[in-house]
Amino acid sequence: MFFRKLSRAISFKPKVSTRAGRSARPCHLKVAVGQLFEGRYTIMGKLGQGSYATVWLARDDAAKTESTKQVAIKILTAECTTGPESLDELGSFLSARSHGTSGDGNERVVKLLGYFHYRGHACLVLELLGESVDDIRGIIGSRRLPAQVVKKLCRDMLLALEYLHSSGVIHTDIHPSNILLARPLSRPTPPKDELEKVLIERASHVAEPMFKLADLGHAVPTETVHHGLIQPTELRAPEVIIGASWDEKVDIWNMGCLAYEFVTGGRLFNPDYQTEERGIEPAETHLVQIIEQIGDFDDDLLRRGIYGEKYFDFAGDLRCSVSLCRTTMEEIMVRVQKKLGVMDLAELTVFCDFLRTMLRIRPEERWPPSLILEHHWLEVD
Numbered sequence: 141m142f143f144r145k146l147s148r149a150i151s152f153k154p155k156v157s158t159r160a161g162r163s164a165r166p167c168h169l170k171v172a173v174g175q176l177f178e179g180r181y182t183i184m185g186k187l188g189q190g191s192y193a194t195v196w197l198a199r200d201d202a203a204k205t206e207s208t209k210q211v212a213i214k215i216l217t218a219e220c221t222t223g224p225e226s227l228d229e230l231g232s233f234l235s236a237r238s239h240g241t242s243g244d245g246n247e248r249v250v251k252l253l254g255y256f257h258y259r260g261h262a263c264l265v266l267e268l269l270g271e272s273v274d275d276i277r278g279i280i281g282s283r284r285l286p287a288q289v290v291k292k293l294c295r296d297m298l299l300a301l302e303y304l305h306s307s308g309v310i311h312t313d314i315h316p317s318n319i320l321l322a323r324p325l326s327r328p329t330p331p332k333d334e335l336e337k338v339l340i341e342r343a344s345h346v347a348e349p350m351f352k353l354a355d356l357g358h359a360v361p362t363e364t365v366h367h368g369l370i371q372p373t374e375l376r377a378p379e380v381i382i383g384a385s386w387d388e389k390v391d392i393w394n395m396g397c398l399a400y401e402f403v404t405g406g407r408l409f410n411p412d413y414q415t416e417e418r419g420i421e422p423a424e425t426h427l428v429q430i431i432e433q434i435g436d437f438d439d440d441l442l443r444r445g446i447y448g449e450k451y452f453d454f455a456g457d458l459r460c461s462v463s464l465c466r467t468t469m470e471e472i473m474v475r476v477q478k479k480l481g482v483m484d485l486a487e488l489t490v491f492c493d494f495l496r497t498m499l500r501i502r503p504e505e506r507w508p509p510s511l512i513l514e515h516h517w518l519e520v521d
């Protein structure tokens with residue numbers, strides 16, 4: 141009831157700036173361990189900090205269930221709460237809640253348990269999740285994750301996206317710090333070898349959410365036409381780079397890049413590579429790499445981008461004078477395989493096909509989450 145009333149009152153606010161253009165000096169609320177909020181939440185420690193919020197572990201003395209006795213309180217910066225740079229994270233949660241259906245996908249997105257305002261800062265009470273994929277990679281000491289774990293991560297994230305997209309929400313900011321374990325690791329944190337075993341064991345419970353998608357701070361509604369810069373640079377979709385309008389398919393490209401990164405430990409695209417030596421912009425380097433590894437942009441997509449003419453000539457060729465070295469996903473993966481032995485050759489072909497469902501230059505051709513979820517590579521071994 142509380143949420144239903146709110147969802148009528150709060151809808152998505154239009155965004156006036158993007159991830160790339162937000163102010164540099166955010167004003168975080170000073171919080172002390174032991175501090176009490178709303179007469180029920182006692183701060184027990186800090187869980188993390190992003191550019192737009194600090195996240196705190198808190199005890200909820202009014203919790204109705206054992207599982208919500210400990211919560212995470214995300215306190216947005218003052219700029220993100222009000223003013224022209226405000227982020228409507230709360231609106232995104234409520235919109236998903238009012239349009240979405242409960243089920244597997246809903247269970248893979250961090251839950252909003254409540255919210256309040258404190259001294260000009262919006263505070264979101266969230267279910268307590270575990271370590272992020274970035275934290276896990278820090279403990280393992282490698283950017284690669286075991287293949288079984290990547291499959292489970294992809295399944296969980298695709299279910300989350302199926303839910304968000306069908307609820308009218310585009311995430312726009314999927315990266316390893318926003319993908320969190322549904323259950324924290326045991327204390328003390330298991331050492332590297334043991335941790336891999338723990339993760340593989342958790343991944344074998346197919347029906348249970350192992351990872352959840354967090355941080356709806358940059359989410360936007362599907363019903364509006366969007367332009368402008370979004371996404372972490374190296375995960376940015378082709379249509380975003382050329383300044384075309386974009387939709388929920390940006391999340392799918394994003395997931396394709398991450399699936400490659402988690403299996404191989406390397407980034408698929410590196411927009412900063414030799415940018416200075418070649419005297420070109422990072423966006424041009426990125427376009428060169430996309431064309432070399434994925435394929436050409438067609439005229440229709442180029443016409444839609446406000447930077448189409450800046451980067452491409454009338455024949456649809458890149459203006460920058462870099463000789464292209466085209467390759468295929470299979471060739472890239474064979475090279476990775478020779479170096480790291482990530483999977484056998486038969487699986488490698490299936491994995492490349494899986495990546496191609498997401499890494500298509502034309503957003504319209506990227507598969508929807510429900511179809512990708514049926515791909516052979518995701519089948520349990």
Ligand SMILES: Nc1ncnc2c1ncn2[C@@H]1O[C@H](COP(=O)(O)OP(=O)(O)OP(=O)(O)O)[C@@H](O)[C@H]1O
Binds near residue numbers: 191250318320356
């Ligand atoms: N529900 C949660 N449970 C446990 N830890 C959390 C939770 N939500 C966030 N965190 C931790 O806090 C960190 C920052 O949170 P979050 O990414 O939501 O903040 P942000 O300011 O919006 O980040 P960004 O700079 O990526 O936009 C996360 O990386 C994670 O470590």
